[in-house]
Amino acid sequence: MFRIEEQSERPKSSISEETEEGASHALAVSGLTVRYGDFTAVKDVEFTVGRGEVFGLLGRNGAGKTSTIAAVTGLLRPAQGRVRVLGRDVEDGPRGGTWLGGALSLQPQKTSLFPRLTVEETLLMWASLYPEPRPVPALIEELGLGQKARTRAAKLSGGQQQRLLLATALVGNTPLVVLDEPTTGLDPHARRDAWAVINRARSRGTTFLLSTHAMEEAEEMCDRLAILHEGRLLTSGSPARIVRDLTQGSTVTVRSNQEGLAVAARGHFGADAVHERAGGGGTPRFSVATERPERAVAWFEERAPQADVRVHRPTLEDAFLAATGTEGPRASEGSEQ
Numbered sequence: 001m002f003r004i005e006e007q008s009e010r011p012k013s014s015i016s017e018e019t020e021e022g023a024s025h026a027l028a029v030s031g032l033t034v035r036y037g038d039f040t041a042v043k044d045v046e047f048t049v050g051r052g053e054v055f056g057l058l059g060r061n062g063a064g065k066t067s068t069i070a071a072v073t074g075l076l077r078p079a080q081g082r083v084r085v086l087g088r089d090v091e092d093g094p095r096g097g098t099w100l101g102g103a104l105s106l107q108p109q110k111t112s113l114f115p116r117l118t119v120e121e122t123l124l125m126w127a128s129l130y131p132e133p134r135p136v137p138a139l140i141e142e143l144g145l146g147q148k149a150r151t152r153a154a155k156l157s158g159g160q161q162q163r164l165l166l167a168t169a170l171v172g173n174t175p176l177v178v179l180d181e182p183t184t185g186l187d188p189h190a191r192r193d194a195w196a197v198i199n200r201a202r203s204r205g206t207t208f209l210l211s212t213h214a215m216e217e218a219e220e221m222c223d224r225l226a227i228l229h230e231g232r233l234l235t236s237g238s239p240a241r242i243v244r245d246l247t248q249g250s251t252v253t254v255r256s257n258q259e260g261l262a263v264a265a266r267g268h269f270g271a272d273a274v275h276e277r278a279g280g281g282g283t284p285r286f287s288v289a290t291e292r293p294e295r296a297v298a299w300f301e302e303r304a305p306q307a308d309v310r311v312h313r314p315t316l317e318d319a320f321l322a323a324t325g326t327e328g329p330r331a332s333e334g335s336e337q
């Protein structure tokens with residue numbers, strides 16, 4: 001379990017003062033446990049999202065991201081725990097599109113699109129559920145669907161449907177927007193367009209909770225992340241902090257026939273930092289673990305100009321793989337105690 005203390009200062013939402021009272025976070029999740037029958041899909045998950053933040057949920061397939069989102073949005077009643085949006089308990093809100101009087105909106109699943117409604121009709125329908133929706137024509141343009149405004153949902157490509165789903169979440173103009181894998185299936189251009197749309201909404205003060213499998217998206221878009229694994233929250237923090245905490249730092253890999261180079265490297269960087277690598281019978285290879293790869297590269301350039309020197313900086317994907325690499329038995333009623 002991990003608590004997050006920081007929070008961002010952002011403009012207040014349009015929700016009434018009464019519901020703002022005591023609402024120091026856009027979203028506060030505590031002790032969240034979701035069960036399906038005797039299977040525990042989410043266990044004691046705890047995190048907060050500051051106003052105006054983009055907060056990402058990462059996790060392998062089946063880790064519990066969608067179940068967490070369902071509980072956060074009131075679509076599913078948790079077995080235990082509390083979810084507060086702008087200080088107000090989600091359980092108190094009505095179910096359906098007008099959650100918490102317009103405080104949050106959710107990007108629905110593809111199956112929620114009405115195939116015979118056009119892009120425009122779909123968004124007008126969703127807009128009618130919220131007190132202060134965004135103007136539909138401008139949103140259609142922003143999502144790059146201008147040419148398709150009068151096309152039925154069934155006739156859109158997969159990526160266009162995905163953009164329409166993102167638009168249905170944004171049209172409500174709510175302080176908190178929840179997106180379940182918002183850019184899955186989008187081409188790289190459309191993905192960047194979607195990021196730009198999210199960033200524009202963020203700059204107006206909108207808070208986002210999103211789940212994603214795209215590490216680049218998580219690194220690029222999210223202020224903070226939580227990694228869920230087998231229903232539990234493993235860690236949370238900024239992408240940089242997660243990389244720092246869960247990986248061994250940078251590695252410089254050196255291929256060289258120069259005699260004595262590995263020995264000299266051990267003398268300079270320390271014996272523990274230098275590791276021989278299996279070279280497969282080719283040029284001898286070793287790696288150096290270092291916090292300052294640039295300096296290590298300069299050191300090798302000076303002593304062994306012919307050497308093949310490459311830097312590997314740990315990525316969020318490295319951190320994610322390291323954190324979620326183990327596949328133990330899932331939490332369940334029987335194994336929790």
Ligand SMILES: Nc1ncnc2c1ncn2[C@@H]1O[C@H](COP(=O)(O)OP(=O)(O)OP(=O)(O)O)[C@@H](O)[C@H]1O
Pocket residue numbers: 036039041059060061062063064065066067068
């Ligand atoms: N309605 C349900 N009934 C029973 N089990 C469910 C139900 N919905 C989800 N589960 C189970 O709960 C676990 C978590 O599922 P969830 O959909 O929350 O994972 P996820 O992290 O969103 O996965 P993915 O990345 O594949 O979308 C999985 O083992 C899943 O099989």
